[in-house]
Amino acid sequence: MPANILVVEDDQYIQELIAEFLRSQQYEVEVAGDGAEALETFRHKTYDLVILDLMLPGIDGYAVCRTIREKSDTPVIVLTALGEEKDQLRAFEEQADDYVTKPFSFQVLMKRVEAVLRRTKGGRSGEVLFDGRLRLDAEAYKVYVDGRLVETTTKEFEILQTLIRSAGRIMTRDMLLDKVWGYDYYGDSRIVDAHIKNIRKKLGISVIRTVKGVGYALETDPLAGGEG
Numbered sequence: 466m467p468a469n470i471l472v473v474e475d476d477q478y479i480q481e482l483i484a485e486f487l488r489s490q491q492y493e494v495e496v497a498g499d500g501a502e503a504l505e506t507f508r509h510k511t512y513d514l515v516i517l518d519l520m521l522p523g524i525d526g527y528a529v530c531r532t533i534r535e536k537s538d539t540p541v542i543v544l545t546a547l548g549e550e551k552d553q554l555r556a557f558e559e560q561a562d563d564y565v566t567k568p569f570s571f572q573v574l575m576k577r578v579e580a581v582l583r584r585t586k587g588g589r590s591g592e593v594l595f596d597g598r599l600r601l602d603a604e605a606y607k608v609y610v611d612g613r614l615v616e617t618t619t620k621e622f623e624i625l626q627t628l629i630r631s632a633g634r635i636m637t638r639d640m641l642l643d644k645v646w647g648y649d650y651y652g653d654s655r656i657v658d659a660h661i662k663n664i665r666k667k668l669g670i671s672v673i674r675t676v677k678g679v680g681y682a683l684e685t686d687p688l689a690g691g692e693g
Contacts, residue, residue, distance in 0.1 A: 468492050469510075470492050470514045470578070471497065471506060471514070473515065474544070477498070480498065484496050499522045500522070503524075504532055507539075513582060514542065514581060516578075518545055519543060520547065531560075538618060540562040540582075544569065545565075553656060585606065597684075598610055598672075599625070601629060608621075621663060623644075624660055627645055636681055638657040642657060
């Protein structure tokens, strides 16, 4: 069954271009022209992916992403003309899964869409990873702390998965970008910091250690202090 994608874009010309391109790639597509319409549409139907502009009339894209995250782990790709580092960091703090700036290439957008859907819909090994109080189910993309389910985005899950698989090693920001994003990323590597901040808040335990000026490592003893 083809993935169902919600495109949220207030520029009707760009909205139609994106929708027609995705339909030509055999995706099912629905559209919304502002934040309120997007949230109302999302409330009544399940989507596999949301492509979201930030500069929307009324409820902006940041608020839309935040509201989606309160209700669902549906992946969100931000597609916007806002290219400043602060805009990207804010979007990732709202737990967006990816960030594409306008003007954009449809082929690049397609690769981003395929990568996000591949992570969320298939290609998982069924592996279960353990580290102390932390358990990751790689098939279901679920995270548990002391048996408690912790809702994460795909990027957050993959950062944790990478850190567990690299236990005992320090992972630099660039290494995490390469492992998790899986393509050449030309923005500021501090987007990793925004994801780590969200992960720590959700886990509620000090399991990720900051190595100042270098990167991050998973604590071998999750009871130890490690936020640094």
